Amino acid sequence: MRVRFWGTRGSIPVSITAPDVRAKLAAVLAGSIGHDLSSADKITAYIDTLGFDIAGTFGGHSSCVQLETGGLEHVILDLGSGARPLGQSMITRFGPGTPQIYHVFMSHLHWDHIMGFPFFTPVYIPGNRVVIHSCHDQVEHAFRRQQADPSFPVDFSQLGANIEFDVMPVGVTREIAGIAVTAKAQRHAGGSYGWRLEHAGKVLVYSTDSEHRLENSEERKGFVDFFRDADVVIFDAMYSLADAISIRADWGHSSNIVGVELCQLAGVRRLALFHHEPAYSDAQIAQVLAETCRFEEIAREGGKPLEIISAWDGLELEL
Amino acid sequence: MVLDLSAVEYISSVGLRVLMLAARQVKAQEGQIAIAALQPVVREVFEISRFDLVFKVFADIEAASGSFS
Numbered sequence: 001m002r003v004r005f006w007g008t009r010g011s012i013p014v015s016i017t018a019p020d021v022r023a024k025l026a027a028v029l030a031g032s033i034g035h036d037l038s039s040a041d042k043i044t045a046y047i048d049t050l051g052f053d054i055a056g057t058f059g060g061h062s063s064c065v066q067l068e069t070g071g072l073e074h075v076i077l078d079l080g081s082g083a084r085p086l087g088q089s090m091i092t093r094f095g096p097g098t099p100q101i102y103h104v105f106m107s108h109l110h111w112d113h114i115m116g117f118p119f120f121t122p123v124y125i126p127g128n129r130v131v132i133h134s135c136h137d138q139v140e141h142a143f144r145r146q147q148a149d150p151s152f153p154v155d156f157s158q159l160g161a162n163i164e165f166d167v168m169p170v171g172v173t174r175e176i177a178g179i180a181v182t183a184k185a186q187r188h189a190g191g192s193y194g195w196r197l198e199h200a201g202k203v204l205v206y207s208t209d210s211e212h213r214l215e216n217s218e219e220r221k222g223f224v225d226f227f228r229d230a231d232v233v234i235f236d237a238m239y240s241l242a243d244a245i246s247i248r249a250d251w252g253h254s255s256n257i258v259g260v261e262l263c264q265l266a267g268v269r270r271l272a273l274f275h276h277e278p279a280y281s282d283a284q285i286a287q288v289l290a291e292t293c294r295f296e297e298i299a300r301e302g303g304k305p306l307e308i309i310s311a312w313d314g315l316e317l318e319l
Numbered sequence: 320m321v322l323d324l325s326a327v328e329y330i331s332s333v334g335l336r337v338l339m340l341a342a343r344q345v346k347a348q349e350g351q352i353a354i355a356a357l358q359p360v361v362r363e364v365f366e367i368s369r370f371d372l373v374f375k376v377f378a379d380i381e382a383a384s385g386s387f388s
Contacts (some may be wrong), residue, residue, distance in 0.1 A: 214336075240369035242372060246339055255332075261332055291367040294363065295367045
């Protein structure tokens, strides 16, 4: 299985600004003093020495992740603003004249997770089939309302693709697009659902917009079982632990600390920090990643290492 | 209130939550709370979790006690 991240930012899309770009350029140029940059290869080699927060960016699209299994049907997790470039990539890859089938699994129906749908080009093309799986019984209402006048110029009824809504049960594993899919209820305003997807011996868990109370042993065990032996867990690490349990308690999000603890308890192989705080710069996200790696070392206590990554728009992971 | 954590070798998110709840109770009673004598690893966990921004942390009990007005 291959995971592609199209949107990794929480709550609202953001973009780096002109001052951000200028600061990156200044850092690159300052660091280049004394380096031999007399050829394209040497310039590339120098760029490769720079941190991702300097030479790249974590990106700013809201939640959207693609899972590829090699099957003919496409699998998507959430339709945040990252669904726009995802849709364009599918048109580029398959052309507008070849009907495609898309299965979308929704964590919940908050705006940042559905806002990419009206810009997901495949929904305008007759012959395409888009199945939106959700544990929220209001899923169809949420998608129709988003495109209703006066919020959007194209009404949902004008979409050319065949769009279906599938309200799924919680905790019941179903086979969809060749993948064993299970939903788990999470703590978030209005409720959210994590997804465990298993295919060919590999396991991906998508758990965003979820607040945790690990002192509740039953709740903790439920998530440890849900994450158990996953190859990758995509985890809402929006806030610091201090913020998540004080000024932002009950906001429905979690922290890097809790992500590491749950993944270590569950024997997870790789933790992908996700749903980045929109106010964070690239440097701040990079700092959170470095600190999370250090916390993993501290908390490991002789257990097997947990690989930590910070998801970014455009990242691809092979499971 | 001063919490002497000199014998604490590690603290998890559950332990940190207990500290946060204690701080709320102290504040509700118009008291003050300070943390003293963190071992290096626990201090790191405080910094990574940003608890060092929420609590007053001191090198020892005397310094913590002396911080109260």
